[in-house]
Amino acid sequence: MPIPEDVTGEEIDKAVRQELLSLPKTLAEDVAKNLVMVARLLDEDPETAYEYSRVALRLASRVAAVREAAGFAAYGAGKYGEALKEFRAARRMTGSAELWPVMADCERGLGRPEKALAMAGEPEVQKLDRAGQVEMRLVAAGARRDMGQTDAAVVTLQSPELASSAVHPWTARLRYAYADALLEVGREGEARDWFARALEADQAGTTDASDRLAELDGVQFTDALDEEADAEAEAEAGADAGEAAGDAESGKGSEKAE
Template identity: 35%
Template sequence: MARRGLGAATGKRVSNASRAWRDAVEGADRSGGAAERSAAPEAGAADAPVDEERRRDDEARAEREARAGEEWVLVEEVRDEAQGAVSRGGQRTRRNRTTPTPVGDLAEEVRLELSRAVGTARSERVERRLREASEDFEHERFGDAARILKKLSDEAPTVAAVRELYGLTLYRQSKWKAAAKELEAFRLLADSVEQHPVLADCYRALGQWAMVDELWQELGAVSPGAEIVTEGRIVAAGALADQGQVVGAIDLLASGWKFPKNPKDHHLRRAYALADLYERAGEVPRARDLFGRIAGVDPDFADVERRLRALR
């Protein structure tokens, strides 16, 4: 469920051609442009007093500091709720971070965790409900999956697989704070970084940039695998772009980057995100080259053909 869930869960915001990446970049462009317009002198006001500029700078700084304070409170609230739910459930069982939980056919480890959490008499029913929720998730029936998983999360708060799947389901419903709570619980229970890209994207949607960076740094330290690290890199770069730091976002995605001879899907996602930023930064030849390389490998990858035509 972790690896397959990651691919499904990031389909609308990170993977699957990064449609939401473009939405986020466009949103950052709009907000950044508004900020720049508000900070810049109006037409005919080239001789605006220096004091007025300082006042605007002070107001902008105060707003950023206030927003940072709100973000910290929210993160603490999310983590406290996750910790509390886990603690109420009793002893936690850690899962090897490299072992994904399968969908459909529950692993023996998951069945044992469920049995310990709810008791032998109720375990068969809970297993069946978890399988049903997994099938609903796989078929993108996220409302149905969420209704099952909410009850299972209350019944078995220490089962990492339940918290993981519930978090991914809430993520697909764009319920960022609730998804972050469940994925923080999964992170605590499983001692895993497998869902860090999804968790980071939740915090990105909430505008909690420090948390995105923290999770990206943890991924870099653990290096769980190329695909997961790439997903995390895309989210981290997206957070920079959201803040108007397009050059920094390009640097993060371009660092050590070379289009491979036999690219996999995560290579194409990284290339697409980088090409998108190149276009935004006005580096049209680089954007055209990358979009062209993607189209050469997979002409049906997202809207790459349309993007390429627009640059010709």
């Protein structure tokens, strides 16, 4: 896989760079560059990010950070079985429970929501920090919805973190998930309030809460570019009609002349 000239490998996190010190210098640099490409492309081009992760994995499969990156790349590409395998490997290497929520979400992706729900009750959850526990709650609620237990999903999301007025990186997503679950059980008024609260907390634009609010309020947005395209199409159609009419008149004139 080609590596752009501006990628040096120094862009990776310091902790990851520390892990790569166990490798020969040139090999460590190659792995680092591929990991940089994974991070760069994970959101915009997950399939290509996945390909770069496979290169890193071939070069350094015994490095936990590489297994974790390969897991996230596979997860982003929708390859949940492969992602779960890599996350498990990374967890064995580090002993950390940090990946537990995303591992549970892989179970959901594999069509095993009951397994994800069981993982939400395991002791590993207690080892997670607050952000990790919120992620686990989101996964558990998603599993409930997968199983058709929407009322239970609403209850699962009710928590001190949801009730708090403080804004954290996960606040918008938690409020959004709660609003969406409320809407599914027919509590539209409450859902609207929580979509509004999600939008209020969504400084990074990670959700489409504004669109959901507009939809509930019956607001329709018109794309200015689409309007321009329609106007141009109408103008062209008018011009074509005018030319056709002109051609017909010319034809009549010719017939008379004959």
